[in-house]
Amino acid sequence: MGKRTIVPFGPQHPVLPEPVHLDLVIEDEKVVEAIPSIGFIHRGLEKLVEKKEYTELVYVIERICGICSFGHGWGYCHAVEGLMNIEVPERAEYLRTIWHELSRIHSHILWLGLLADGFGFESLFMHCWRLRERVLDLFEKTTGGRVIFSVCKVGGVRKDVDKETLDEMVGVLRKMEIELKELTNTFMDDYSVKSRLVGIGVLSKEDAIELCAVGPMARASGVDLDIRLTGNGIYDKLGFAPCIETAGDCYARCAVRIREIYQSIDMIEEAVKTIPEGDIAVPVKGNAPKGEFITRLEQPRGECFYYAKGADSKFLERMRVRTPTNMNIPAMVKILQGCDLADVPMLFLTIDPCISCAER
Amino acid sequence: MSYVTKSPWIIHYDGSSCNGCDIEVLACLTPMYDVERFGIINTGNPKHADIFLVTGSVNEQSIKVVKQIYDQMPEPKVVVAVGICASSGGIFKECYNVLGGIDMVVPVDVYVPGCAARPEAIIDGVVKGLGVLAEKRAAMDKKPAAAAKAEAKEGA
Structure with missing residues (x-):
């Protein structure tokens, strides 16, 4: 010893x-x-409910995290809409789903790049981030922002996207898919990459359940957990089935995220094909009534809770977000036990940590 | 950019930002913006760095780290506050755990506005920082000369 x-x-x-x-x-x-x-x-932004009206708070909640900002905005709006019994127009739900899936593509490609950087494959990192810029260009074209969009609001969305732009979006993504295939071949088949990923940091299914792992972390260990199945947004219309791997190692976590990128591209295409015409927002007036509402959303990193409590005023009484990284930290501590010191950055990265989400 | 005569090395620290500016700082290094072609490298070691990029505001816990990194950097050094949070606290200014902009802890030379700051703006900030760096360098060269003169006078 x-x-x-x-x-x-x-x-x-x-x-x-x-x-x-x-x-x-x-x-x-x-x-x-x-x-x-x-x-x-830690900024303590949940406390800002006392200072910002519920319609303004969405800008704060979006800035919990710059990578999954759209998802946070959506989750918050959904919680407040539930509290106030607001029916969101269907077109708005479609657009939100499209943007949310785009965020997932951008987040996963970003993560693949960081992973490549983590195991010392710098050119792969560069290629991932080069591809990611195309998704950011799509965001910029449709929402006006690259990382923070402020396009979701209580009652709907702020901007409409016309048909040509949506079709163009699918075209860009399909083109990107071809290049992405080359990159994913490297991640999945290259022997030096495999030697860093296969069999490293195994999290068993039992541990994943016991330690409450969420998102790709849980799905890579064979846990069938995806909040998109519970049907917020229009996921029930998109014929969606979660990507599940059973090995539970770094390679499986990488594979789950790669498969999800392709799945998201398919879902966006399906949503663009079936998006209905109509309004994109309903007017929202009055105070947030007394009551509570809780909602869940599948962020790129996993299940995220949003809780809103109204007090019959312009200000909410309490707003709470439980983010996926928080839930994955116990699982990370578990897989770090017994690993090589040189593998620590890899294991840390494969939970896809988002510290600004975790601390808020 | 023919006037870039020095390739500064950069150290980046996230004070308490939302990640938005951090990923834009990283995006500057990647093929779309690619500042590495000018020899600008993101280093992890404060002693290798010329320019300190800070994103996000400071809080009780990160204040020490920001100070430590700044103190470890060799002279001359430039601090660039990236994004509105680093400049003034921004949207989080009223949060209980946010003390304010980076200039509360270390002297800031260049402020880059934006939420999140765009890569073009960050690159512009770094280029402006290069000018400041050159001035500081010149001032440093002068100082020892002036000090030597004063010493010579005293001796006489």
Whole structure:
């Protein structure tokens, strides 16, 4: 038995764009225990419900995270709409679904790039991020923003997208798919990539359930958990089935996300084909009534809860978001136990951590 | 960009941002914007860096880290506050855990506005920072000379 040493990891660390701190207790080269400490980017934005009206709060909630900002905006709006009994026009739900799936594509490609950077394959990182710019261009064309869109509002969406632009969007995505196939071949078949991913950081199905893992992390361990199945938005009309792998290692988590990119492209095409004409928003007036509403949404990183409590005023009494990264941290601590020190960045990245979501 | 005579190395730290500006900082390095062709590298080591890019505002916990990184950087150094949160606190200004812009902790040379700041704006900020860096360098060269003169006078 070797000597135990504690290696600090973060908060400022080259593989992490975001600050998080891990104390790694190591014995020779094996990690015995990982102790995460967070709080570097806690802003306390849930408290802003007292200062911003419920119609304005959507801008704050969107800025929980710059990567899945659309999903947060949608989840919040859905919670308030539920509280106020607002029926959203169908076209708005279609547009929200399209934008949400676009966010998923952009988030997953971004993650693939970071993963490639994590295992030292820099050109693959560059290619992933090059492809991602096309999705951002689509966002810019349809919403006006690259990462923060502010296009979702209580009662509907702010901008309509005409048919030509939607068709063009599908065209761009289909073209992108061809190039993406080349990249995913590298992720899935390249032997040096496989040597870093296969069999590393295995999370069993039982552990995934017990530690409440969510999203691709759970699905890679064979847990059939996808909130899109419960049918918010128009997912029930898109013939959707979750992507599930059973191995539970880094390779499986990578495979789940890659399959989800293709699935999202198919879903967007289907939604564009069937999108109905009509209004994109209903007017919203008056106070948020007394009551509570809770809703769930499948973010790119997993299941996300939104809770809104009204107090018969312009201001909500409480707003709560439970984000996927929070739920995946126990599972991450579990897979870090017994891994090689050199694999720590990889294992940390495969939960797709979003610290600004986790701390808010 | 023929006037870029120095390839600055950059260190990036996320004070308490929402990720929006961080991924835009990273996007600057990737093929669409590709500042690496000018030799600009994102380094993880403060002692290698010339320009400190900070995104997001500061809070009680990150204030120490920002200060530490700034202190470790060798002179001359430039601080670029990326995004509205780093400049003033932005939309989170009223949050209980947000103290305000980065200029509360370290002196800021260039402010890049935007929520999230666009890559073009960030690159522009870094180019402006290069000008400041050159000025600071020149001032540093002068100082020792002036000090030597003063010493010589005292001796005489």
